[in-house]
Amino acid sequence: MNIGLMQALMSGLLMGFVYSLIALGLSLIYGVMDVVNFAHGEFLMLGMFLAYWFSVLFRLDPLISIVFIIPILFVVGVGVYKGLIKRIIGGTRISQILTTFGLSVFMANMAMFLWTPNYRLAERFLTWTTGDLPVFGVHVGIPEVIASVGSILVFAFAYYLIRFTRTGRAIQATSIDSEGARLVGINIDNIYAITFGLGISCVGAAGVLLATFYYIFPYVGTFFSMIAFATVALGGFGSVEGSFVAGILIGIIESLGGFFISPAVKYAIVFMTYMVVIILRPATGLFGW
């Protein structure tokens, strides 16, 4: 196999794991709360900026600061739920779309106002996390490897929480039938708050992991929102396992599109793939049932 193709496949795979984690948050929130969070990418942007400010102000490597940022984002998520999302659950679709869209516009431009539109990168302090690694004859950047391994770990942790803990089972029950869950004594409001916090933590963690090699700027989120929508549509809205596989697929489609056609249009190819998927299987995605 040609070395360039190997390289493209490898970097697509690595980015794919990060996409999986981003999509997990969106899919989880949708599956449990039936709300499509159009501000999803903005929370990724928030995670990136937090990683940046931790590196500037406290001289902490994102790999360390992620331990603090995940809880912060969880609290932010719960706060946003309590203040905003709670009011639109079960509301009209237009009100849900406009509220989360309003939130995304607000967050992106607030970041623009506070932190200027400059492009930044979070600084690395752990020296072993730079450079690149030869794998099967191709070179992959260590930051990318760390981001994808980190994404897999966070994904696995979230998966464990959802599938194997008591709270996780309550989340699943709510997702299947919220009225039924209420009947057996689950506090739906708490579950929604936890789910939203968890979803935001996932996407924010992805942001932190990207912060050392992906440029940080206020509008970075709108782009990742689109990627997340495409991934979730591919994997099936509400499906945890689907997000994982679809994220990898999207990452590979993106890099192969860049390799075979042109790097400039690789996202157009991702969006076109998404269009084809929703046309063929509008409600379920490739792996839904």
Place this chain on the structure above:
Amino acid sequence: MPKISRKTIMIVLLYVGVVAITPLFSKAPFYRHVLIMVGMYGLLGVAWNIMGGYTGLYSFGQSAFFGIGAYTSTMMLVKGGFSPWIGMLCGGILAAIVAAGMAYPTSRLRGPYFTIASQAFARTFQILMTNWDYVEGAIGIPLPLMPDTWRFMQFKDKIPYHIIIFSLLGIAILVCYYIERSRTGYYFRAIRDSEQVASALGINTVRQRIIATMLSAFFTAIAGTFYSQYVLYIDPESVTHHALSVEIVMVAAVGGAGTIWGPVLGAAILMPISQYARAALGGAGRGIDLIIYGVIIMVIALVRPTGILGFFQRERTIEGEGGDDIGTTVTADTGADDAVRGSLGQQ
């Protein structure tokens, strides 16, 4: 064809009067520029409303249609020397054809899924335009300067632009009045309130959705041509950007989606805010107008999803089973004013 009532004539006269008088309050070009922006975003909002307000297709991809309008007339002018008026018509028709091509495959998508698809469509379009060398890609196209003529729609003064955009807006509003009273309008609203029920009643929902999208795209593209003639420079960043799609939805939603005058009211409220905020704060205030937009839209969506005009309307809630995915809150009448309600009562 509904009868033309006296109230309709009154409204037309009032509209013409307001349009004629407003630019006379100040000679400042900036003031007149703001008015023109109100007209342009009013037109864009009215166009969105045909899809979003009446039919429930919450499109966040209007920038693609706007871009088609701007690029078609500009390319025809630059490469072929055609008058922008012809370009405007061609752009509108081309946008309508593209819209049909986008609406047909997405006709099974509802609510947020359609929103996402329309956004993906517009972003794909932007990427393609940015990388298409024939239309100068990311460099953009400056329009050739012509002497002041109506034939080439170029003027040093702002008044002719004012007349053009508000005439176009007036036409779009008349079309909306016609839609509201016609069978098509009832089809649209039936689809918005419940696509399943509409389909069960024998409405060809796919066909009606395509019609709504095409109409909306046509008027959006016309505004695109107007923009290119007014600013005299276009590039993918300015005429196909995602922020434009967002602003269009906001204008319609803030004023009142599903009403005739709502989008115009929304433009009249939001455009002065954004234009003056940008001018007053300059570079330091980057994004201030959009922060305000974000807050306004969240408050509106939470307090009264029917927009500001919704505050003046009685609201009737239908206790639905939640089977349809559009929503269960319906305003008593989507007509914006008594004229419409009156004429509906007569039927």
